[in-house]
Amino acid sequence: MVYFIGAGPGAFDLITVRGKNLLEQADVVIYAGSLVNPKLLDYTKPGCEIHNSASMTLEQVIQVMEKGESQSKMTVRLHTGDPSIYGAIREQMDILIEKGIEYSVVPGVSSFCGAAAALKTEYTLPTVSQTVILTRMEGRTPVPEKEEISKLASHQASMALFLSAGMLEELSRRLIKGGYNADTPAAIVYKATWPDERIVRTTIENLSQAAKENEISKTALILVGGFLGNEYERSKLYDPTFTHEFREAEK
Numbered sequence: 001m002v003y004f005i006g007a008g009p010g011a012f013d014l015i016t017v018r019g020k021n022l023l024e025q026a027d028v029v030i031y032a033g034s035l036v037n038p039k040l041l042d043y044t045k046p047g048c049e050i051h052n053s054a055s056m057t058l059e060q061v062i063q064v065m066e067k068g069e070s071q072s073k074m075t076v077r078l079h080t081g082d083p084s085i086y087g088a089i090r091e092q093m094d095i096l097i098e099k100g101i102e103y104s105v106v107p108g109v110s111s112f113c114g115a116a117a118a119l120k121t122e123y124t125l126p127t128v129s130q131t132v133i134l135t136r137m138e139g140r141t142p143v144p145e146k147e148e149i150s151k152l153a154s155h156q157a158s159m160a161l162f163l164s165a166g167m168l169e170e171l172s173r174r175l176i177k178g179g180y181n182a183d184t185p186a187a188i189v190y191k192a193t194w195p196d197e198r199i200v201r202t203t204i205e206n207l208s209q210a211a212k213e214n215e216i217s218k219t220a221l222i223l224v225g226g227f228l229g230n231e232y233e234r235s236k237l238y239d240p241t242f243t244h245e246f247r248e249a250e251k
């Protein structure tokens with residue numbers, strides 16, 4: 001059996017209870033070494049076979065899973081954050097299906113949630129934005145043309161940009177071209193929830209400058225939108241004058 005497990009954004013105690021339990025039982029662990037906190041490997045039992053996937057190909061990863069399976073071992077594939085976001089798990093799962101190897105997925109805390117917690121903020125503020133866009137700039141991995149940043153920017157929703165910290169001048173240009181005001185609040189969150197986490201608050205037009213000043217070019221999320229500002233309306237849910245299924249409005 002193979003378990004794809006979300007390791008969480010960094011802090012070793014932000015893995016789920018289910019993920020930790022499975023990690024403790026694993027005979028084989030393949031972890032994404034570039035972003036998974038190695039302290040999570042302390043949860044494994046003595047003798048657990050450990051592979052760092054940073055230097056492996058898809059074929060090599062599958063080979064390790066197949067070998068484990070042939071010896072009735074339990075394999076954990078540990079992905080950073082939540083495996084469904086830029087985790088490249090679909091291609092692994094499809095090969096496992098072909099090979100008749102059973103697998104299961106355990107979600108994790110994505111870094112965009114870790115970053116919001118670090119900033120003590122809420123993406124979905126009434127009257128500001130009720131939508132979160134998770135996206136990236138294209139790098140060597142292309143992004144479909146219809147999802148080009150300036151098109152997504154036309155919504156001026158809350159946005160979390162992965163894998164883009166090295167392209168901030170172009171990112172700002174596209175965000176502004178698409179509709180955000182140049183002075184829209186933005187944040188760069190480096191290694192959210194890790195011991196060396198850093199938060200840089202800035203504006204969309206100053207993203208690149210702020211990153212340079214703080215020497216951040218990777219392992220960071222870029223957050224942009226009015227949710228980082230100070231203006232919003234109270235929620236209806238907890239408004240004393242608002243009646244809903246579980247509470248009558250106060251007279």
Ligand code: SAH
Binds near residue numbers: 084114162191
């Ligand atoms: N599956 C992961 C994302 C993997 S893509 C998740 O759900 O979070 C890798 C990108 O995620 C990095 O380039 C960076 O943009 C972001 N990232 C991952 N961990 C991060 C962290 N702790 N702090 C800030 N950004 C992080």
